[in-house]
Amino acid sequence: MKTIKNITLGALVLLLSSCTSTVKFPISSITPAAVISAKMKHDKNKNNLIEINASNLASPDRLNPPKDNYVVWVVTKENGTKNVGLLTNKNAKKSSLNTTTPFEVEEIFITAEEKGNLSYPSGIEISRINF
Template identity: 65%
Template sequence: MKTVKNVLLGAVLLLLTSCGSITTFPISNIVPAAEITAKMKQDKNKNYSIEVKAKNLASANRLNPPKNNYSVWIVTEKNETKNLGQLMNKNAKTAVLKTNTPFKVIEIFITAEDQGNNTYPSGIEISRVTLNK
C-alpha cells in the first residue's frame, strides 16, 4: 500500500513539473481574431523549449500590405533579438512553432515579414508578450 502511494505521489509531482508556463498574447490590432499563446519550459540541460500557437490567425498574404510569413522573435536577458523561426500552419485554423533555445527569454513577439530568414525584425509587429522574470 505504501508503494502505491509513493508511485502516485511521484506521478503527480512529475505532471506538475513538466507543464511549463503558458502565456497569452494580448489581442492584436492587426489580426484581432487571433488567439496566440506561448508555452515555455526549461529542460534538464538548462535550454528552453518554446511552443507558440496561434488560432484563427489570418494568412500573412491577407494583411495590408501583404506579407509572406509570420516570424517569431525573442528578446534575451542580454537585450538581444533572435529569430526563432516561422509560424507554420498545422491546418486552416492553427499555426504553430516549436523550438528550443539556450537563451533566457524575456519577451516573445511576432512580426509579419517578407522573408523568413531575417536576422532582425523589419515587418509589421503583430503582438508581443513579456514573460515572468
C-alpha cells in the first residue's frame, strides 16, 4: 500500500513538472552580472503563465544611457510583439514579473526603456530567449 502511494505521488510530481518549461536567459553584455530565468506553463484555460526572475540585475538608472524601467516583451506567432509588463525590483538583488497571456509565445525578451507602457520596444535589449 505504501509503495502504491509513493509511485502515485512520484507520477503526479513528474506530470506536474513536465508541464512547466524553464529557460535561462543568456548572459547580457549590458548587465553581465544578471542571472535571469523564465518559467512558462499553461493554465486550465490554455493561457500561458509566465514567471520571470532576475537576480543581480543592475538598476535601469545605472545603465548608459540611464533608463527608468525593464520591460518584458513576448513575440507571438500570430499577434507580433506584445508588452507583458515590468520587472519589479523586490530588493537590491531580485526582480520579478508574473503575468498571464493568451498568446502562443515564441520568444521572450527584456529591454530597458524610459516608459513602461510602450506598444513596441525602442530601448536597449538586455537579453532574449526562445521557447
